[in-house]
Amino acid sequence: MPARERTKLCRLDDIADGGSERFVAQVNGQARGVMAIRQGARVFVYVNDCPHTGAPLDFTPGKFLNLEGTHILCTGHGALFRIEDGHCVSGPCVGDDLQALDAVVEDDAVWVTG
Ligand code: FES
Numbered sequence: 001m002p003a004r005e006r007t008k009l010c011r012l013d014d015i016a017d018g019g020s021e022r023f024v025a026q027v028n029g030q031a032r033g034v035m036a037i038r039q040g041a042r043v044f045v046y047v048n049d050c051p052h053t054g055a056p057l058d059f060t061p062g063k064f065l066n067l068e069g070t071h072i073l074c075t076g077h078g079a080l081f082r083i084e085d086g087h088c089v090s091g092p093c094v095g096d097d098l099q100a101l102d103a104v105v106e107d108d109a110v111w112v113t114g
Helices: none
Strands: 006-011 020-027 030-039 042-047 071-073 080-082 088-090 100-106 109-113
Touching: 006 020, 006 030, 042 109
Parallel strands: none
Antiparallel strands: 006 109, 020 030, 030 042, 042 100, 071 080, 080 088, 100 109
16 A cells, blocks of 8 residues: 655635635545535545445535535535534434545645545
8 A cells, every 4th residue: 555645735725714625635545536624724624425425525516515514515415424523414324424634734735644
C-alpha cells in the first residue's frame, strides 16, 4: 500500500464559512472525489461516496449541506450525516459512516492525509 501523504487540498478561503466544496485528493494513492465542509477555522473532509450506493452525494456540485446547514445531505435518497464525524443519522444507510480524511488547517490552507 502506498504511503499516506499529506497534501494541500485548497486555501481555507476557497470554502465559504458554513459552506462546502468538492475537490479531488489522493486517498490511499488514488485520486478520489472528496467533499470539504468548513465551520469557521475547522474543515471536515470525506470521500464523496455515499455508503448507500457509492454514488456522489452532491446533485449540485460542491453543495453538500442540507438547507439548515446542520448536516451533510445525500441528494440520492436523503440520507443525513453529522458534519463532525460523517456518521449517518437518518436515511437508508443510517448507522454507516462516510470515509474521513485527516484534515488540518495551517497557514490559511487545508491539508489532508488520505
Ligand atoms: S445514494 Fe445516498 S442515500 Fe442513497
